[in-house]
Amino acid sequence: MTEVYKENPDAVPTGLTDCGISFLTSFWREKYFQEYIRNGGSKIKFITGRPGSGKTHFLRLVTAIAQQEHYKTVQFSAKDIWMHDFKEIYVEIFRQCNLLECLETASHQLVEEMGFDYHDIPDGMRFMDYLSHNGMGDAITRREIRSQLKQMFLDNPMLDNNFALACSMLTGSILGYPVLEEQNQNLLLAWLEGDRTVKLSQLRAMDFYPSRITKYNARHMLRSLAEVTRLGGCSGLFIAIDDLEILISRSSLEPVHYTKMKREDTYESIRQLIDDIDSMKNIMFVYAFDRELMDQENTGLKSYQALWMRIQNEIVGEHFNRFADMVDLDRLAAQEYTPEVIVSISESLANTHRNTLCAPLNLEQAREIAAQAHTGAVGIPQLIQTVMKEVRSDV
Numbered sequence: 001m002t003e004v005y006k007e008n009p010d011a012v013p014t015g016l017t018d019c020g021i022s023f024l025t026s027f028w029r030e031k032y033f034q035e036y037i038r039n040g041g042s043k044i045k046f047i048t049g050r051p052g053s054g055k056t057h058f059l060r061l062v063t064a065i066a067q068q069e070h071y072k073t074v075q076f077s078a079k080d081i082w083m084h085d086f087k088e089i090y091v092e093i094f095r096q097c098n099l100l101e102c103l104e105t106a107s108h109q110l111v112e113e114m115g116f117d118y119h120d121i122p123d124g125m126r127f128m129d130y131l132s133h134n135g136m137g138d139a140i141t142r143r144e145i146r147s148q149l150k151q152m153f154l155d156n157p158m159l160d161n162n163f164a165l166a167c168s169m170l171t172g173s174i175l176g177y178p179v180l181e182e183q184n185q186n187l188l189l190a191w192l193e194g195d196r197t198v199k200l201s202q203l204r205a206m207d208f209y210p211s212r213i214t215k216y217n218a219r220h221m222l223r224s225l226a227e228v229t230r231l232g233g234c235s236g237l238f239i240a241i242d243d244l245e246i247l248i249s250r251s252s253l254e255p256v257h258y259t260k261m262k263r264e265d266t267y268e269s270i271r272q273l274i275d276d277i278d279s280m281k282n283i284m285f286v287y288a289f290d291r292e293l294m295d296q297e298n299t300g301l302k303s304y305q306a307l308w309m310r311i312q313n314e315i316v317g318e319h320f321n322r323f324a325d326m327v328d329l330d331r332l333a334a335q336e337y338t339p340e341v342i343v344s345i346s347e348s349l350a351n352t353h354r355n356t357l358c359a360p361l362n363l364e365q366a367r368e369i370a371a372q373a374h375t376g377a378v379g380i381p382q383l384i385q386t387v388m389k390e391v392r393s394d395v
Helices: 003-007 022-036 055-068 086-097 099-113 127-133 139-154 161-175 182-192 200-204 218-231 244-248 260-279 305-311 329-336 339-352 363-373 380-394
Strands: 042-049 072-077 237-242 283-290 326-328
Touching (some): 042 055, 042 260, 042 329, 055 072, 055 237, 055 283, 072 086, 086 099, 086 218, 086 260, 099 139, 099 161, 099 182, 127 139, 139 161, 161 218, 182 200, 218 237, 218 260, 244 260, 244 283, 260 283, 260 305, 326 329, 339 363, 339 380
Parallel strands (some): 042 283, 042 326, 072 237, 237 283
């Protein structure tokens, strides 16, 4: 936790600006990060807008805010991870979550439940070694450790049985009872990560009889992972996925290319996640994409009615709805980005990027940008940077 957060929990993360969008980010901080998700809720949001509307910046900002609010955060681009197979998404989330760190903190909670202060355990010493050193490593204490592990993991209804058993074994090894050999610990972690090279026969030798993680059970495993992050002291799990418009891209320069089947599999995967999200706790997904993904009738979201029916906003009011699951950054900009706000954004950019951008814009330039944004194909944030660079090149 940073000193800035200790002094001011609503401080804007270093290197980022919330000019113009604090109207929404502050709302998310309060209503979702501090309340709904932290209290066991789950949510999926979609961020859209024209190119240059600030979608990637918004994701970075809310991810940093989620970190300030003690969430385990995951951020990646759909250009880097295949989206049609939810197992691939789960694997990337798992890799960024640092499971052992979560289990280490969960082990501290178990130590406290047994009436000890984990701060009293010397660095580098396991709990069981500490107990034995103080003459308390008897059979009754060992049985109590097993009982606490069972209660924390195996009796937890939010955890898949195999996921729970693996976490129980790993946490037991952290505590020092029962101890796992390093090879077996690595096998468990590899299975949790969906590594197909792991032989199930090797796991059965540990009295562990799981099935492989696939796209069919990956959402269930993700629910378990979110619960373990909560047990590890986090407020929840926040996942930001950018560049979803790659689904309809025809460019040969892109690292991945989606066929019609893979694109529809992706839409179906998102549809299933929406339907399953209420069975999860303490988790929030945010997908971001260019408006083209909504406008393309034949290949975009509207082409898959089962998904489109679940994400379209049926009622659009006069004012921007901060509770809306489909967040239109262009509409937010039209409401919030006055010429004065545009000047403030340029001032923030000038301070942050002193080596690449020149002085802030004036009110006249800001008015021209606001007018241009009404009919142009580029969002206001990108227009601001473009004008600032043009002014710099003329100096």
